[in-house]
Every structure is written in C-alpha cells, then in structure tokens.
Amino acid sequence: MPRRxxxxxxxxxxxxxxxxxxxxxxxxxxxMQATGxxxxxxxxxxxxxxxxGLLETEWTTPDGVGRGPRxxxxxxxxxxxxxxxxxxDAAAKATTPPAKLKPLGASS
Amino acid sequence: MNGMNRRAIANAVAGRFAGxxxxxxxxxxxxxxxxxxxxxxxxEANRFAFGGxxxxxxxxxxxxxxxLKIGHYGLIGGQMLLxxxxxxxxxxxxxxxxxxxxxxxALSFAFGICGLVGLLRGTRAMFFSAGTLFFASLIxxxxxxxxxxxxxxxxxxxxxxxxxxxxxxxxxxLAVVAAALLTWSYRETASR
Numbered sequence: 001m002p003r004r005x006x007x008x009x010x011x012x013x014x015x016x017x018x019x020x021x022x023x024x025x026x027x028x029x030x031x032m033q034a035t036g037x038x039x040x041x042x043x044x045x046x047x048x049x050x051x052x053g054l055l056e057t058e059w060t061t062p063d064g065v066g067r068g069p070r071x072x073x074x075x076x077x078x079x080x081x082x083x084x085x086x087x088x089d090a091a092a093k094a095t096t097p098p099a100k101l102k103p104l105g106a107s108s
Numbered sequence: 109m110n111g112m113n114r115r116a117i118a119n120a121v122a123g124r125f126a127g128x129x130x131x132x133x134x135x136x137x138x139x140x141x142x143x144x145x146x147x148x149x150x151x152e153a154n155r156f157a158f159g160g161x162x163x164x165x166x167x168x169x170x171x172x173x174x175x176l177k178i179g180h181y182g183l184i185g186g187q188m189l190l191x192x193x194x195x196x197x198x199x200x201x202x203x204x205x206x207x208x209x210x211x212x213x214a215l216s217f218a219f220g221i222c223g224l225v226g227l228l229r230g231t232r233a234m235f236f237s238a239g240t241l242f243f244a245s246l247i248x249x250x251x252x253x254x255x256x257x258x259x260x261x262x263x264x265x266x267x268x269x270x271x272x273x274x275x276x277x278x279x280x281x282l283a284v285v286a287a288a289l290l291t292w293s294y295r296e297t298a299s300r
Contacts, residue, residue: 028140043163044166046136
C-alpha cells in the first residue's frame with residue numbers, strides 16, 4: 001500500500017524537531033543536527049513540505065559582520081496540525097503488533 | 109589538506125548550487141549556499157556542500173528536460189560503448205580471420221557514426237540514422253540467408269548471421285528509444 005505523502009520516517013523526524021519550538025524559526029543546519037539527517041536528504045524534504053504548504057520560510061537579517069542572510073523554517077498552522085497527526089499515526093503504528101498469519105491448512 | 113582548503117572546496121561546491129538547481133528553486137539554492145557558508149567546521153561544511161549538490165541533482169532530475177538530456181546522452185554513450193566493443197572484437201579477430209575483423213570494424217564505424225550524429229545533430233538525426241542502420245541490418249540478415257551467400261563457403265557464417273540479428277535488435281531499440289525521447293520532447297514543448 002502506498003504511504004501517505006510527507007509521512008516518511010525522515011519527515012516525522014523533521015516534524016518532531018520543528019514541533020519542539022513551533023514559535024521559533026529554525027536554520028537548516030540546526031534541523032540537521034536535531035534530526036541527524038544529511039543536507040541531501042533534508043533539503044529535498046524541506047522543499048516538498050514547503051510546496052505542500054506545511055512549512056513556511058523566511059530570510060533572516062545577518063546577525064554579525066561578514067555574515068550573510070540565512071533561510072529559516074517553521075511549520076505553518078496547517079503543518080503543525082499535520083505534523084501532530086503524522087507523529088501520532090507513526091507512534092500508533094509502532095505500538096500495534098503485526099497481524100499473525102495462519103499457517104496453510106489450519107482450521108479456524 | 110588544511111581547514112582553509114577544505115573551506116574553499118565547500119564554498120566552491122556551494123557556489124555551483126545556483127547554476128545546477130532548476131530556476132524555480134533558485135531561492136533554495138541560495139538558502140543552501142548561505143547555510144553552507146554559515147557552518148564554521150570545514151568538514152561539516154564540506155559534507156553539507158556535497159549533500160546540497162545531491163539536492164540540486166535530485167530537484168533537477170524531476171524536470172522532464174533534464175531526463176530527456178540524460179536519455180539522449182545515455183543513447184550516445186551506449187553507442188560509443190558498442191563501438192568500443194566492436195573494436196575489441198576486431199582486434200581479437202585480426203590475427204585469426206581478417207574478413208571477420210573487417211565486419212567488426214564496419215560495425216564499430218556504424219555505432220560510432222550513429223553516436224556522433226546524435227551528438228552533433230541531436231535526437232532526431234539519431235533516430236533517422238538508427239532507422240537507416242536498422243534497415244541496413246535487415247538487408248544484411250536477408251543477404252546472409254540467401255543461397256548465394258550460403259554457397260560462398262564463408263567460415264564464420266553463424267557469426268555473421270548473429271551479428272546481423274544483433275544489429276537488427278540494437279538499432280530497432282535505439283530507433284524506438286530515440287522516437288520515444290522525441291515524442292516526450294514534443295509533448296514537453298507543447299505543454300509549456
């Protein structure tokens with residue numbers, strides 16, 4: 001059965017990291033450190049979440065001399081609801097034991 | 109390699125993001141570049157930069173135009189590879205049986221020229237050259253099965269027949285793939 005979009009283990013990890021501080025903007029590198037993900041996995045996911053309307057982005061003003069602006073991220077209102085549901089679903093799946101298969105020829 | 113060199117590599121790689129990323133994700137390319145520059149540890153910055161490069165490639169590979177290019181150059185590369193294999197066959201047969209070596213040389217030329225035509229003139233020209241060589245292979249296959257050819261007493265007749273069949277299959281495949289690339293390309297152009 002195909003998985004719902006944006007409910008991969010990587011997406012769940014990003015949601016968990018972003019839900020820790022929903023009111024704060026987070027840098028990409030900060031999310032990488034929180035999730036242990038590599039940039040090659042994280043950024044395509046952030047792009048997809050942004051395109052789905054679950055993530056909002058902003059450019060921050062430089063916080064020091066010689067520093068450039070940085071892109072920061074946080075969940076939208078819709079994204080926060082979606083993330084909570086996705087995490088709850090993932091947790092429920094993890095605690096549900098797999099259905100046992102009956103051996104062939106076994107009587108019910 | 110010292111930290112400054114590693115940092116320079118990371119910055120150089122990050123500087124390529126904007127050119128590699130599809131135009132609609134230009135903002136994301138800038139975002140990754142600025143993030144990479146903000147990372148203090150040069151090793152971390154390097155890892156980030158190469159991951160960013162992979163992101164650009166991933167996003168680019170979602171575009172039909174890029175896939176068509178990959179298909180086009182894949183066809184050319186495949187033909188060049190077949191030309192090289194034919195040259196190896198020619199070299200291997202040179203001392204044993206020269207006519208067979210000449211057949212391999214001719215095959216190598218055919219693959220090489222078809223590939224070059226694709227490289228210089230595009231997919232459409234490659235479709236026509238593959239189509240022409242497909243019909244040439246059909247004629248060759250028919251010829252090796254004629255009573256005249258069978259009466260010539262060629263020692264490598266089964267090999268010539270196999271090469272003719274191989275030519276029919278390979279050039280038919282190339283022509284079909286080139287036609288598919290052309291069709292997708294037209295559809296892509298029409299949808300814009």
